[in-house]
Amino acid sequence: MGGVHATARIGARGDGRGGTSLPVLESDGPLALRRTRGAASEARVMLVGAMSGPLGGDRFAVEADVGGGARLRVGSAAATIALPGQTKEGARYEVRLTVADRGELHWLPEPLISAKGSDLSVVTRVDLDAGARLVLREEQVLGRMREEPGRLGSRLVVRIAGRVVLDQELTCGPGAPGGWDGPAVLAGHRAVGQLLLARPEFAERPMEPRIFAEHACVMPLAGPAALVTAVAPDGLRLRRVLDEALAEWDIR
Amino acid sequence: MTRAALLVLADGRFPAGGHAHSGGAEAAVKAGRITGAADLEAFCRGRLHTAGLVAAALAAAAAAGADPAGLDVAADARTPSPALRTTSRRLGRQLMRAARATWPDGELDAVARRFPKGAHQPVVLGLAARAAGLGPTDAAYCAVYESVGGPATAVVRLLSLDPFEATAVLARLAPELDRVADRAVTSATAVRTEGVDVLPAASAPLLEIGAEVHAAWPVRLFAS
Numbered sequence: 001m002g003g004v005h006a007t008a009r010i011g012a013r014g015d016g017r018g019g020t021s022l023p024v025l026e027s028d029g030p031l032a033l034r035r036t037r038g039a040a041s042e043a044r045v046m047l048v049g050a051m052s053g054p055l056g057g058d059r060f061a062v063e064a065d066v067g068g069g070a071r072l073r074v075g076s077a078a079a080t081i082a083l084p085g086q087t088k089e090g091a092r093y094e095v096r097l098t099v100a101d102r103g104e105l106h107w108l109p110e111p112l113i114s115a116k117g118s119d120l121s122v123v124t125r126v127d128l129d130a131g132a133r134l135v136l137r138e139e140q141v142l143g144r145m146r147e148e149p150g151r152l153g154s155r156l157v158v159r160i161a162g163r164v165v166l167d168q169e170l171t172c173g174p175g176a177p178g179g180w181d182g183p184a185v186l187a188g189h190r191a192v193g194q195l196l197l198a199r200p201e202f203a204e205r206p207m208e209p210r211i212f213a214e215h216a217c218v219m220p221l222a223g224p225a226a227l228v229t230a231v232a233p234d235g236l237r238l239r240r241v242l243d244e245a246l247a248e249w250d251i252r
Numbered sequence: 253m254t255r256a257a258l259l260v261l262a263d264g265r266f267p268a269g270g271h272a273h274s275g276g277a278e279a280a281v282k283a284g285r286i287t288g289a290a291d292l293e294a295f296c297r298g299r300l301h302t303a304g305l306v307a308a309a310l311a312a313a314a315a316a317g318a319d320p321a322g323l324d325v326a327a328d329a330r331t332p333s334p335a336l337r338t339t340s341r342r343l344g345r346q347l348m349r350a351a352r353a354t355w356p357d358g359e360l361d362a363v364a365r366r367f368p369k370g371a372h373q374p375v376v377l378g379l380a381a382r383a384a385g386l387g388p389t390d391a392a393y394c395a396v397y398e399s400v401g402g403p404a405t406a407v408v409r410l411l412s413l414d415p416f417e418a419t420a421v422l423a424r425l426a427p428e429l430d431r432v433a434d435r436a437v438t439s440a441t442a443v444r445t446e447g448v449d450v451l452p453a454a455s456a457p458l459l460e461i462g463a464e465v466h467a468a469w470p471v472r473l474f475a476s
Contacts, residue, residue, distance in 0.1 A: 169453045
């Protein structure tokens with residue numbers, strides 16, 4: 001009763017002519033990767049599996065490794081929905097991203113939705129060289145329409161040139177530490193999201209802190225990166241806020 | 253070691269500048285998220301299990317002798333809001349001044365020299381506890397109590413809340429303070445073998461966002 005164990009891998013390399021090749025594109029079980037049409041210098045990959053999982057007991061992992069001079073954009077075809085499994089054990093979803101100097105990764109998956117009775121821990125670990133560029137989006141929606149959420153734990157750890165610039169965890173739903181839905185943490189909001197932007201030029205000129213919606217702000221981190229944190233009543237309104245930030249940075 | 257030193261360090265009248273800070277309560281009151289004792293309790297509970305746990309683990313690790321510079325980087329990574337980082341360093345500097353005068357200590361002097369603009373407050377708190385002859389558990393208790401005591405006192409002023417009610421909130425939270433302090437000490441103990449990544453990183457999105465909103469106000473009663 002161990003659940004499904006699957007690891008999908010993407011490796012992107014600069015082809016030396018300004019383009020990006022994908023020497024590694026490994027789907028695994030429910031995690032299916034498809035290369036889609038990209039822009040001139042950028043490879044695009046769509047994660048098409050895992051929409052109706054992970055279930056309790058499942059262990060999913062997705063790894064992307066972007067080499068120097070490569071540009072990779074990864075999206076997903078639909079939201080990932082954490083559902084209750086037949087085991088008491090929780091599910092685990094790990095994302096491991098590495099980007100080398102002069103590499104660029106846009107990691108823009110669809111939201112993660114925590115359905116009633118589910119129990120999922122998501123861990124995202126990002127390792128960037130000093131000259132790497134990254135745009136990362138994370139959205140968590142607590143419950144489907146008017147549904148109580150399951151337990152959802154998420155941790156995001158970002159290292160740049162070996163130094164941790166962001167380490168954040170959030171646990172929501174039944175069994176989470178007290179106060180998660182109270183006025184200090186989510187105050188009844190059902191969607192929470194982050195955008196992380198890492199660029200080497202922020203070392204010289206960091207982004208200015210700014211409030212740009214009722215519950216959303218841009219925060220320069222203690223390192224060459226900035227974080228947008230937003231909470232919203234639902235997933236649609238969260239996406240609208242995060243899209244606004246992406247548009248302002250000219251990222252589509 | 254003397255138990256009374258813990259009372260000196262944990263006393264709200266210890267001259268370290270904490271009374272000027274609401275721990276995010278002022279922003280939450282203004283936004284209508286705290287209107288009475290029940291909201292105050294939920295606010296304090298959320299703060300305790302996030303910022304309070306992280307601060308307590310950092311303080312306990314510093315009190316146990318972990319490298320303050322490594323802990324300071326860990327505190328930065330766990331504090332995405334620049335307003336909160338600035339506040340934490342300012343409070344760290346004020347606490348450092350008070351602690352050095354109270355418990356003269358070579359380690360405190362060295363950290364003060366290394367961080368002229370202030371190290372993060374929980375790190376200094378742990379070092380102050382160490383200088384006072386206290387241990388990691390004492391430092392964790394100071395931090396968890398501070399994480400709820402500050403907002404409770406501030407809300408009494410902000411909402412003219414009955415001080416008896418605010419104190420009852422703190423008393424009801426006491427068993428949870430015990431559990432959080434215990435968790436903090438357990439992870440702080442693991443730092444020696446596993447490094448600072450083992451420290452908890454629990455975050456509170458509305459505390460971070462609220463701190464940024466609050467820092468942009470032209471007029472406010474509390475500094476944070």
